[in-house]
Amino acid sequence: MAEQSLRVNLGQRSYDIAVTADALRDVGVFAHARSQGKNAVIITDENARVHGQAVHTSLAAAGFRVAIVIRVAGESQKSLESAGQLYDVLIDLPADRRTLVVAVGGGVIGDLAGFVAATYARGLPLLMVPTTLLAMVDSSVGGKVGVNHPRAKNMIGAFHQPIGVFIDVATLDTLPEREFHSGLAEVVKYGVILDAGFFEYLEKNVDAILKREPTAIQHIVLRSCALKAKIVEQDEREETDIRAKLNYGHTFAHAFEIAGGYGAWLHGEAVSAGMVCASRLAERRGLIEREVSERQIRLLKAFSLPTSPLRWPHDEMLATMRKDKKAVGGQMRFVLPTRLGDVALFDNVPEADVRAVLQH
Ligand SMILES: NC(=O)c1ccc[n+]([C@@H]2O[C@H](COP(=O)([O-])OP(=O)(O)OC[C@H]3O[C@@H](n4cnc5c(N)ncnc54)[C@H](O)[C@@H]3O)[C@@H](O)[C@H]2O)c1
Ligand SMILES: [Zn+2]
Numbered sequence: 001m002a003e004q005s006l007r008v009n010l011g012q013r014s015y016d017i018a019v020t021a022d023a024l025r026d027v028g029v030f031a032h033a034r035s036q037g038k039n040a041v042i043i044t045d046e047n048a049r050v051h052g053q054a055v056h057t058s059l060a061a062a063g064f065r066v067a068i069v070i071r072v073a074g075e076s077q078k079s080l081e082s083a084g085q086l087y088d089v090l091i092d093l094p095a096d097r098r099t100l101v102v103a104v105g106g107g108v109i110g111d112l113a114g115f116v117a118a119t120y121a122r123g124l125p126l127l128m129v130p131t132t133l134l135a136m137v138d139s140s141v142g143g144k145v146g147v148n149h150p151r152a153k154n155m156i157g158a159f160h161q162p163i164g165v166f167i168d169v170a171t172l173d174t175l176p177e178r179e180f181h182s183g184l185a186e187v188v189k190y191g192v193i194l195d196a197g198f199f200e201y202l203e204k205n206v207d208a209i210l211k212r213e214p215t216a217i218q219h220i221v222l223r224s225c226a227l228k229a230k231i232v233e234q235d236e237r238e239e240t241d242i243r244a245k246l247n248y249g250h251t252f253a254h255a256f257e258i259a260g261g262y263g264a265w266l267h268g269e270a271v272s273a274g275m276v277c278a279s280r281l282a283e284r285r286g287l288i289e290r291e292v293s294e295r296q297i298r299l300l301k302a303f304s305l306p307t308s309p310l311r312w313p314h315d316e317m318l319a320t321m322r323k324d325k326k327a328v329g330g331q332m333r334f335v336l337p338t339r340l341g342d343v344a345l346f347d348n349v350p351e352a353d354v355r356a357v358l359q360h
Helices: 024-032 049-061 079-092 108-123 133-139 171-175 175-194 196-204 205-208 214-234 243-247 250-259 267-284 288-302 314-323 350-357
Strands: 004-008 015-020 041-047 065-071 102-107 128-131 144-149 152-159 164-168 335-341 342-346
Touching: 015 175, 015 214, 015 288, 024 049, 024 144, 024 164, 041 049, 041 079, 049 065, 049 102, 049 342, 065 243, 065 314, 079 108, 079 144, 079 196, 102 108, 102 205, 108 144, 128 133, 133 171, 133 175, 133 214, 133 335, 164 171, 164 214, 171 214, 175 214, 175 243, 175 267, 175 288, 175 335, 175 342, 196 205, 196 214, 196 288, 205 214, 205 288, 214 243, 214 250, 243 335, 243 342, 243 350, 250 267, 250 288, 250 314, 250 335, 267 288, 267 335, 267 350
Parallel strands: 015 164, 041 065, 041 102, 102 128, 128 164
Antiparallel strands: 004 015, 144 152, 335 342
16 A cells, blocks of 8 residues: 555644554655655663664665654653753754654654653654654654653653654554554554444454554544544644543553552553443443443454453552543543544443442
């Protein structure tokens, strides 16, 4: 399949998302058409470095003077300390206001490089080249960038839209199976919250998706980006309840991630079990039929994802959920499905119901 693209419409901050298969060599032309600068700084990590180097070659061929920074992999990179080290690199170059920051990697690199781009010299242009499924369908679209505070994940950040997102699904060939499956949880989420037809497509194409057939992967990445873009266009800075829809399954997921000490599960795995809990909660509230949950469970299982929490203490998980940023005045708020393809935000969910769905 040839390159496909879609536009995120945000007035002056609008940008294109190109979804290609095996076309990283074209990223230089894509960048050149959107940048006034001559210098580019690629930020990548050791696991994505082959892709970083391919981007380097392509940007140089398009006329950029290119520097590349290869960080160690992992969430610990999302810190003010590593942002500080990247500011040092930019000062040394030196970077100017037109220097293009190019993030080549997963959500960690995107969030970190994006944060540096948002803050250095009050904002440098940013190009996202996501290389994990999660980054392709979620973190590289929408402009949220940031680093962690030692006591609060993603607490220090900004909204900084990229000038473009260039996706090559062939970069997923090197992604470990577990990371790939984890990203699929967010893909399933888009079907449940916004698009029943897309959910059906996933059900019918499990084999092609698991084999990472480029046509299927290109389709699910493009559709996921389109669905997220539509939400971001309506609520760029998360000021209404619209963008909160994207948090389906996430109130539970955060509680699972904290209960497991962030080591037990990958984010998508926690989201998978979180979506099932939220769906069960919707059943208990009489919002949906049992079959809506069962279909999610079947699909998530087909993608080798967990569908219930491990045996973590319920009190601890409830305490986390009460502190969730979506909780208002100690009342838990949940995004719950009202049918396949639609969700709404509910306040005042009784604690007894929440406890009940944590049960296996
Ligand atoms: N900004 C947002 O809107 C947003 C949304 C969702 C998640 N996030 C953030 O994204 C981060 C998670 O992103 P992630 O799941 O991509 O994690 P990640 O960036 O840590 O990538 C996962 C692993 O895959 C490796 N990797 C990346 N590309 C690879 C490739 N092509 N081949 C082989 N290995 C590769 C990485 O080095 C890492 O070890 C979290 O920090 C989360 O907070 C941000
Ligand atoms: Zn998520």
